[in-house]
Amino acid sequence: MFDFKVVTDWIDTLLRVQLGLPNFWTLAIEFILVGVAFLAAYAVLALILIYVERKICAFFQCRIGPNRVGKWGILQSIADMIKILLKEIISIDRSDKVLFVLAPFFVIMGSILTFAALPFGKGLHAIDFNIGVFYLIAVSSLGIIGILLAGWSSNNKYTLIGAMRSGAQLVSYELSAALALMTVVVFAGTMQLSQIVEKQAEVWNIFNGIAAIPAFIAFVIYLIAGHAETNRGPFDLPEAESELTAGYHTEYSGITFGFYYLAEYMNMFIVAAIATTVFLGGWQPLHISGWEGFNQVMDYIPSVVWFFGKTAVCIFFALWVRWTFPRLRIDQLLKFEWKILMPISLINLLLMALVVTLL
Amino acid sequence: MDNSIIKKKILSVVPDAIIEETQFITATIPSDKLREVALCLKNDKELQFDYLQDLIGMDWGETLGVIYNLFSTSNNQQQVVLKTSTTNKENPELHTVSDIWNSATLYEREVYDFFGIKFINHPGLRRLFLRADWNGYPLRKDYDTDAKKNPIPKRNQTIEDMETTETLTLTNEGVVGGSFQLFDDKEYIVNMGPQHPATHGVLHLRVSLEGETVKKIDPNFGYIHRGIEKMCEGYTYPQILHLTDRLDYLSGTINRHAVCLCVEKAIGLEVPERAHYIRTILDELTRIASHLLGWGCMCMDMGSITAFVYGMRDREKIMDIFEESGGGRLMCNYSVIGGVSHDIHPNFIQRIRDFIPYMRKMLKEYHILFTENPIARGRMNDIGYLTTEQAISYGVTGPSGRASGWMNDVRKLAPYAAYDKIKFEPMMRTEGGTFERYIVRLDEVEESLKMLEQLIDKMPEGEYCAKTKAIIKIPEGEYFQRVENARGDFGVYISSKGDKNPYRVKFRSPCMTLVSALSPITCGEKIADLVMIGASLDYVIPCIDR
Numbered sequence A: 001m002f003d004f005k006v007v008t009d010w011i012d013t014l015l016r017v018q019l020g021l022p023n024f025w026t027l028a029i030e031f032i033l034v035g036v037a038f039l040a041a042y043a044v045l046a047l048i049l050i051y052v053e054r055k056i057c058a059f060f061q062c063r064i065g066p067n068r069v070g071k072w073g074i075l076q077s078i079a080d081m082i083k084i085l086l087k088e089i090i091s092i093d094r095s096d097k098v099l100f101v102l103a104p105f106f107v108i109m110g111s112i113l114t115f116a117a118l119p120f121g122k123g124l125h126a127i128d129f130n131i132g133v134f135y136l137i138a139v140s141s142l143g144i145i146g147i148l149l150a151g152w153s154s155n156n157k158y159t160l161i162g163a164m165r166s167g168a169q170l171v172s173y174e175l176s177a178a179l180a181l182m183t184v185v186v187f188a189g190t191m192q193l194s195q196i197v198e199k200q201a202e203v204w205n206i207f208n209g210i211a212a213i214p215a216f217i218a219f220v221i222y223l224i225a226g227h228a229e230t231n232r233g234p235f236d237l238p239e240a241e242s243e244l245t246a247g248y249h250t251e252y253s254g255i256t257f258g259f260y261y262l263a264e265y266m267n268m269f270i271v272a273a274i275a276t277t278v279f280l281g282g283w284q285p286l287h288i289s290g291w292e293g294f295n296q297v298m299d300y301i302p303s304v305v306w307f308f309g310k311t312a313v314c315i316f317f318a319l320w321v322r323w324t325f326p327r328l329r330i331d332q333l334l335k336f337e338w339k340i341l342m343p344i345s346l347i348n349l350l351l352m353a354l355v356v357t358l359l
Numbered sequence B: 001m002d003n004s005i006i007k008k009k010i011l012s013v014v015p016d017a018i019i020e021e022t023q024f025i026t027a028t029i030p031s032d033k034l035r036e037v038a039l040c041l042k043n044d045k046e047l048q049f050d051y052l053q054d055l056i057g058m059d060w061g062e063t064l065g066v067i068y069n070l071f072s073t074s075n076n077q078q079q080v081v082l083k084t085s086t087t088n089k090e091n092p093e094l095h096t097v098s099d100i101w102n103s104a105t106l107y108e109r110e111v112y113d114f115f116g117i118k119f120i121n122h123p124g125l126r127r128l129f130l131r132a133d134w135n136g137y138p139l140r141k142d143y144d145t146d147a148k149k150n151p152i153p154k155r156n157q158t159i160e161d162m163e164t165t166e167t168l169t170l171t172n173e174g175v176v177g178g179s180f181q182l183f184d185d186k187e188y189i190v191n192m193g194p195q196h197p198a199t200h201g202v203l204h205l206r207v208s209l210e211g212e213t214v215k216k217i218d219p220n221f222g223y224i225h226r227g228i229e230k231m232c233e234g235y236t237y238p239q240i241l242h243l244t245d246r247l248d249y250l251s252g253t254i255n256r257h258a259v260c261l262c263v264e265k266a267i268g269l270e271v272p273e274r275a276h277y278i279r280t281i282l283d284e285l286t287r288i289a290s291h292l293l294g295w296g297c298m299c300m301d302m303g304s305i306t307a308f309v310y311g312m313r314d315r316e317k318i319m320d321i322f323e324e325s326g327g328g329r330l331m332c333n334y335s336v337i338g339g340v341s342h343d344i345h346p347n348f349i350q351r352i353r354d355f356i357p358y359m360r361k362m363l364k365e366y367h368i369l370f371t372e373n374p375i376a377r378g379r380m381n382d383i384g385y386l387t388t389e390q391a392i393s394y395g396v397t398g399p400s401g402r403a404s405g406w407m408n409d410v411r412k413l414a415p416y417a418a419y420d421k422i423k424f425e426p427m428m429r430t431e432g433g434t435f436e437r438y439i440v441r442l443d444e445v446e447e448s449l450k451m452l453e454q455l456i457d458k459m460p461e462g463e464y465c466a467k468t469k470a471i472i473k474i475p476e477g478e479y480f481q482r483v484e485n486a487r488g489d490f491g492v493y494i495s496s497k498g499d500k501n502p503y504r505v506k507f508r509s510p511c512m513t514l515v516s517a518l519s520p521i522t523c524g525e526k527i528a529d530l531v532m533i534g535a536s537l538d539y540v541i542p543c544i545d546r
Helices: A005-018 A023-060 A076-086 A097-116 A132-140 A143-153 A157-188 A193-198 A209-229 A254-279 A292-300 A303-322 A330-358 B003-013 B031-043 B104-115 B228-234 B237-244 B249-267 B273-301 B305-326 B348-371 B374-380 B388-394 B398-403 B434-458 B510-516 B518-522 B527-537
Strands: B018-021 B025-030 B051-059 B064-071 B079-086 B093-095 B118-120 B164-171 B174-181 B188-192 B204-210 B213-220 B477-485 B488-496 B504-508
Touching: A005 A023, A023 A076, A023 A097, A023 A254, A023 A303, A076 A254, A097 A132, A097 A143, A097 A254, A132 A157, A132 A193, A132 A254, A143 A157, A143 A254, A157 A193, A157 A209, A157 A254, A157 A330, A157 B188, A193 A254, A209 A254, A209 A303, A209 A330, A254 A303, B003 B018, B003 B025, B003 B031, B025 B031, B031 B064, B031 B079, B031 B093, B051 B104, B051 B488, B051 B504, B064 B488, B079 B093, B104 B118, B104 B510, B204 B527, B213 B518, B213 B527, B228 B237, B228 B504, B237 B249, B249 B273, B249 B477, B249 B488, B273 B305, B273 B348, B273 B434, B273 B527, B305 B348, B348 B374, B348 B434, B374 B434, B374 B527, B388 B398, B388 B518, B398 B434, B398 B488, B398 B510, B434 B527, B488 B510, B510 B518, B518 B527
Parallel strands: B025 B079, B093 B118
Antiparallel strands: B018 B025, B051 B064, B064 B079, B164 B174, B188 B204, B204 B213, B477 B488, B488 B504
């Protein structure tokens, strides 16, 4: 399997040895390269996701979807991006200007920081903390500050209701999501993402013998809770368009609205990617013990393809749910979390601890 | 029970009432005695006139007055029409009946708006459609239509005029004017609409919230009021037909049918059998189309956009049938006085034959996709209950009323066109919750498909339109006609002085009463439920803002 470490090492030696740059400048150039790569990947992935969502949604609804700009409408989201960049940013009278401008940056920062810590392939991992899972949980909840600020600073009653809903929802579902991830941390014995992935080389967590039972339960809970965290249907209450017009981002326009839009899609990707990393073996290929030939064939498929393939499956699942189910009501939503998901996650964590001690 | 008992009872309360007898009793009551008669009709064990179908303001030239069109839901749909008037045109005052029939609350505000009649003891008498600072009362015969009287404001204005409302209270010292505030200064008021994705038109709901919970709702109408009733007074009867499509645009065909029936009844025109069948088929197709849209919108209001698209997709098939035969899609302009404007397209029958099994299959899919969905059921169950008594008192007719156990299907109660020649059952539920209102609509689609099957089998050959005179003049008198449109009891009232134009036309909007019932069943629920309960009542705003 191709290791991306070859590429990164080559760049490093190129800068240090061939060009003879001092340590400071090497790192500075490398940081800039990584940053640019991430920003580009972030934007491109979001554009692809927007197109994919529109197309898949159209197929669910027996429509054709975008089909005018480019072949099969592929260029549609690029056209939309250009449009949104050119649009006027409308400033609201009697809004809290500073917070109003600041809010979308919190949202986008939260999702970029999470995005940057993901292992995309073998050796394609920008920063590998030893507390990787903890970092993901912590950073991904930064976005809620942006949402609350947006709701408050817009000086609009709908946005305020949307922000309050969002706050209640995120605080609640964060618990389940974190507990679900903790279940795997207990099993893997580490919070480092690279090691969690490494340990799934032989068999993915959700297929791993007796531990598969709590791992699978945790996987399902994580998908539900993660889905709720990203504010997408059936949990899209903060922006329930039939009640709250557009919820917390009602007053945003132009690129500031675009930030929310990007962040929403990327959060969907991030949730799917974390689920892939933690439960579905990350970039590890599918191995079945004993089937040597099969395993070797699987190894020929590049790790990046595995990672994005698995993530795509999770995303498709999310889209499927979104375009099938109606929206929950706020009290039902919170009841579902506190009375059903939370107890199950706690018991599941206990179950996993039991499994680990027995093994 | 025959009319003589009613007559006796009315005369025993008011000896000087003037009573005319046709198919129903029309009683003219002095204005000071009206409440006594109303209470007697409502509360008398034998009479029980508990359904105020319509309240029509009138300007008879010398006098201003009101016509009350009453029905008894328990007594075989007996009808009584009460009339009362006042000669004081400067400051006309009548007594309210809004405490007797809840539906009168909005009706009386409408009459106040258009005729300036003040109703003593009305709980919140203010203009319903027009701005509070409007000059004149438009439906009065002496109204000055000069645009300079009511210039269009060119600057933004606050909506503070909505906050307070004038009242007239009857005390020992006589009638005392007063005012009260609708909302406290401390209340958290959200303006839902007039521009809002979930109001299905330009309805403006002022909602007082406590957290997510709805405390009070104040509906405001009039954002697309076009003065159709006033326009009708200047139009000939065939011209009026075109305006009726624009009332409840989703059941335009049925509204048009109602006016045709009313005019035909007035001039004693015999309509060919084939025309009756064609009109009935159109009515049922319209009903299906309307229910599909209503279903889709309700699903969309709960966040299920896919269901909405499904509803629109299947509605499209009906639109195609309309387009082929009538020429129009939403407003097919097909019924005319005397029949239909031209014969059906050769494909018409076959298209419907194809549509029936298709729709049945799709209904099953709807049930799988949405009705059986646990989230959808969780949202709809145990919410927004409307009791039978409330439904009757608020005049909630149509599928919404039937979901509350009130059999109010005009097609059965007073059959018109070809409805007496086919077998069908009015779809009923008794619980009156949101889910019942939802499911009654889908049941009705299924029942309408059965009706369509019978209708296309029985469709006779022959003429499709009776010959009418070039200029249609209705003999002097008053004519009522009710039909069941997709939202309920749609009524037409035509008062004629023998001209080619009517003297007064009133359309009974089933949607206005639906909105009036929104407040009692939604208060205490969540804001998300307000949207959904509203969608389950399925009102259309142009029907309210006539």
